[in-house]
Amino acid sequence: MTATLHVTFRVGNATYAVAASDVLHLESYDTATHVPGAPSYVAGLVQVRGRLVPVIDLRIRFGLPPADASAPGPPASQAAIDRRVVVLQLGTRVAGLVVDSAREVLKIEDTAFERPPEIVVHQTAGFVKAVATVAKRMYLLVDLPRILGEELDHG
């Protein structure tokens, strides 16, 4: 059996996973430069170690209310402090995902992943490609090309 290292992160009340080999780094997130005309789920551009990186707000991508609305006011600003950008490399593209929090790096057995129930695939618009249960916790493996809108690049 082989196990693959994954970076896990939270968005809303679910925990997601991406293969650590796709992750360049984790950065704290403050704000992004809004790009008028870009898809609504694109939070904008950030500069990470001198590189321009487009970032996707996963809450918007997943159809959740914006973070600001769900955690208003200074007392709740812990939420803002916890937010992270998971910087990914996919082929020649580099992009970031804004997530509610990201701390854990976890080895997950390849066999632990199962195809999610059809209704979940449908409901998440194909963003979730597998589910793994480790120590009674569920991790949703995301389909990065789909989230990054690979179809955008192919006309």
Next chain:
Amino acid sequence: MTERVDLQEFIGGFVVEAAELVTAANAALLEIEAGHAEGTSRPKAVRDVFRALHTIKGLAGMVGVEAIVDIAHGLETLIRTADRAGGQLSRAAVEVALQGVRAIGERVRAVSEQRTPAAAPPRLLEAIASTDATGDAPAVAPQVSAELDARLSPSERAQLANAVAAGAPAWMLSFAPSESNAARGVTIGSVRSRLATLGEIVKVAPRTVTGPSGAQLGIAFDILVVSSAPRETLADAIAASLESVAPVLAPPPPPVAQAPLPAGPGAEPSTRELAERDDATADVVPIGRAVIRVELSRLDELQEQLSLLTVSRFRLEREIAAMADAGHDVRRLRQVADLQGRQLRDLRRAILRARMVRVAEVLEPLSLLVRSLARSSERAVRLELDARDTELDKAVADRLLPAMVHLVRNAVDHAIEPAAERRARGKPEAGTIRVACTEIAGNQLELVVSDDGRGIDRAAIARRSERTIDHDADLLDVLCGPGFSTRDVATRTSGRGLGMDIVRRIAVSDLGGELRLATTPGAGTSFTMRIPLTISIVEVFAFACGRQAFVVPVSAIEEIFEIADAGITPPSAPGGRSQVSLLERRGRAIPMFSLGRELAIDDGAAARKAMVIRRGGEAVAFSVDRMLGRQEVVVRAIDDPLVQAPGIAGATDLGDGRPTLVLDLGELGLAARERQLP
């Protein structure tokens, strides 16, 4: 020299440059010849010939074409003599020089056609060596006092002679700067520019003014000018009395002495004939067809056209979407549109590629640098250059080289140990500096400068800087700190520091890249730089709109003005998306769009400024909240499809570490106008 670099890589560059220099040398020689016909000398042209030949010699040496080196060397010697003698080149010398330059041109052509160039003809070399450089040159010896003559250089003497031969008298002016003069704005600078309008300044020589007791009273300038202006005007120009303007020599008696030099049949060929003869020879067939030089502005023009094409593509997309909404079958139409989209992207890539230069060529000077540094520091150092087939934008290349020079120089100066020390450590006597370059994901280039030297002594640097250094990243921070230089540190033990702040500034701030360091004591150090393949430097206006800062190239803006009132708003057709208002500007009605509304970021703040652009003859204005300033920025392409949108041309950093968008108002203007028009 590095074994890994193929000489062939430089041949293309050599051919282009040498061919240009041959052309320049020919042009200058012909100008000197024209001077002969008029009886004047052309010291500047002589100098140009000298420079061209000197450069050709150096280039030919680098690619090892000895035949060209030999001919250029002979000519260089000949022309240096003429240059030292005041820039007069005899007709015989011009003739032999033209022959020599032609022989060089033939050999450059041979190189470009990958033939072995013929050896330098011994008869030509002999002819060059035996030619009298200055012999029969037009001798219009100026009759000036011996005292003045002694102060003039040969070329100044020739300049004086030429000016006087042209019919103007020469004057010696004495200008004494003083507080009262300065108060009236009369300084040596203003005097110079004033005199330059009245005639030709030959020499300005400062001299100390001493009082009767020998005490220094101040400084005065002797200015030798040739001018037809009246003496009074000259005196006025230096704010002094007539006594300060002394005639030096009167113009020579006209025509007779200035009779044209013989140019009849049998005499020297005239300039015209020479030029024609040159046209008739193979010299005019261009050398090195494979490479041409193109003004960057022409490539910019291409990019401009491309952005127009992009706009019309957006329009096409909209039409297809509208048809689909109306229930038409648009599958085949969409296939074509998709194909066109890919072709547009390919075109954009092709245009970017046209701005690329080979990294191997860019870094080539490092070989010479290492060779000379190694010699002066008496160390054996070998440079390995491995740039493979990487290429990068010309603008990046120009900025990159100084950083690489710093890194390589530091490695030779501080990292590589003296031979004895290396022997004692069991290392090969010759140190190795390796510069490797690979293209990595995200349109970036990774450059690694590594050495097998002594490594950096962290502990010593930590003591010195009074900081704890846990990682190489901390170490790099200290090394790149302002004011940290090897002068502050015991060089032998601590390694580098020299100019590291400059290296980081270039890599990170100027190029938007990153810099890393890894060092192992005793084994060596490597610096890794990641930089984008393309950048462009643009002067921009920064402005605020909808709580966001943007910049726009200064070149795109025709005018910026305060909006006194909101203008008038013509009635809007039903379903019209954006509103156009009309502004009166110098008797013309200009359509104005709200930029905030165009970009859908309007926050209701009152727009106070309007920026006018012109596209295809018609002016269009955009209203924005307020202007923030004007500065030069590095514009970086945004190529990820997630953030490509009409009117967004790229991003830059205004210094706050956040991206600021660069707008293409022309594209937005077109898009807005097309939306308005049916």
